[in-house]
Amino acid sequence: MTPKVARFLRDVAPATPCLVLDIDRVEENYRRLIAAMPLARVFYAVKANPATPILERLVGLGSNFDAASWEEIETCLAAGARPEAISFGNTVKKESAIRAAHAAGVRLFAFDSEAELLKLSRSAPGARVYCRILVGNDGAEWPLSRKFGCEAKMARTLMLRAAELGLDPYGISFHVGSQQTKTSAYETAIGRVAMVFTDLKEAGINLRMVNLGGGYPVRYRQEVPEIDDFGAAIMGAMVEHFGNALPEILIEPGRFMVGDAGVVSAEVVLVSRKSEEDPVRWVYLDIGRFGGLAETEGEAIKYAFRTPHDGGAEGPVTIAGPTCDSTDTLYEKSNYRLPLALDCGDRVELLATGAYVTTYASQAFNGFRPLAEHYV
Numbered sequence: 001m002t003p004k005v006a007r008f009l010r011d012v013a014p015a016t017p018c019l020v021l022d023i024d025r026v027e028e029n030y031r032r033l034i035a036a037m038p039l040a041r042v043f044y045a046v047k048a049n050p051a052t053p054i055l056e057r058l059v060g061l062g063s064n065f066d067a068a069s070w071e072e073i074e075t076c077l078a079a080g081a082r083p084e085a086i087s088f089g090n091t092v093k094k095e096s097a098i099r100a101a102h103a104a105g106v107r108l109f110a111f112d113s114e115a116e117l118l119k120l121s122r123s124a125p126g127a128r129v130y131c132r133i134l135v136g137n138d139g140a141e142w143p144l145s146r147k148f149g150c151e152a153k154m155a156r157t158l159m160l161r162a163a164e165l166g167l168d169p170y171g172i173s174f175h176v177g178s179q180q181t182k183t184s185a186y187e188t189a190i191g192r193v194a195m196v197f198t199d200l201k202e203a204g205i206n207l208r209m210v211n212l213g214g215g216y217p218v219r220y221r222q223e224v225p226e227i228d229d230f231g232a233a234i235m236g237a238m239v240e241h242f243g244n245a246l247p248e249i250l251i252e253p254g255r256f257m258v259g260d261a262g263v264v265s266a267e268v269v270l271v272s273r274k275s276e277e278d279p280v281r282w283v284y285l286d287i288g289r290f291g292g293l294a295e296t297e298g299e300a301i302k303y304a305f306r307t308p309h310d311g312g313a314e315g316p317v318t319i320a321g322p323t324c325d326s327t328d329t330l331y332e333k334s335n336y337r338l339p340l341a342l343d344c345g346d347r348v349e350l351l352a353t354g355a356y357v358t359t360y361a362s363q364a365f366n367g368f369r370p371l372a373e374h375y376v
Helices: 005-014 023-036 052-061 070-078 095-104 114-123 152-164 183-201 227-242 253-261 296-301
Strands: 018-022 040-045 064-067 086-087 108-111 128-132 141-144 169-175 178-180 209-211 248-251 262-273 280-287 314-320 329-331 338-340 347-351 372-375
Touching: 005 018, 005 248, 005 262, 005 329, 023 040, 023 052, 023 227, 023 253, 052 070, 064 070, 070 086, 086 095, 086 314, 095 114, 108 114, 114 152, 128 152, 128 209, 152 169, 169 183, 169 248, 183 227, 253 262, 296 329
Parallel strands: 018 372, 040 064, 040 248, 064 086, 086 108, 108 128, 128 169, 169 209, 209 248, 280 314
Antiparallel strands: 018 262, 141 178, 262 280, 262 347, 314 329, 314 338
16 A cells, blocks of 8 residues: 555545555556566556546556557547557457547557458458467466467468458467466467467568567565566567567556555445354455456455454454355455454455456446545
């Protein structure tokens, strides 16, 4: 929690649940990232948190943007982003969205199938395109499925097809999974990309770009490698596989940029037990999985908690949200312990919740309104 966020919570005491996010910390994280990977162009993953104050600050810093939809592109443009600084990074797009983006001046598009290429050739003629390949997600606390990406052999075929269709076969992308805790995941993926580059060069296609995707982690309950560690591993792998002929390097940070800039303030609605002998208390908060904490699915992302009673005696807890849906249980198997003094009406903070919370929040499940947002 940054000093600015702490002061806001102390002085304003906003109604819960709410997110309070420090825009200056976002800028700090952006500067740390470019210091760790100075040869890379940053494309902020807008889906992590598309709040206008964040986008406007990043526009001023010269950031580019990775958008997942036409609506996110509109939001970026409204915040002052240049269309040429936007990548339409979703490989599954309506043709109407492709057409609108191209008309607005966006010229960089992702794909991973021939059907998507055909849409791009019709509605974004001459655009620069990059193919997303499948890579391993070992080490990611929020792994990505096979929903996106294709095998490297297919990527070679698709890039040849892109040239035939009049598109510009610009590069290859991958994603090693969100909250990636192993630097080696990037090293292995870069090796696979280099093989695709070599195969296509021999076929007459000169690729110029590698998109390393996102995945750069933040600290929740456990320590993670520093961004400098990722930068050193990535640049070492790029030099190893590409030598002095380095292609353009793109990165798509989301969680790393905004995660530790934000704190969710919540209220304890109920503390109870399931039997008189049960040592485990159930702690129900006024925010849960449907209120924005979707990444607690499978207890994957484990947020750290701060309470008014920290330092006192603790006991085991199961933590749940307020809705009448049994899946709205956040942590039951991850050995959370909270102070025994915790009681109904206490305020608690969930740390490093600036990413993937506001955008996951439902609109009115059980009638609960989405959490409020405060940018300071």
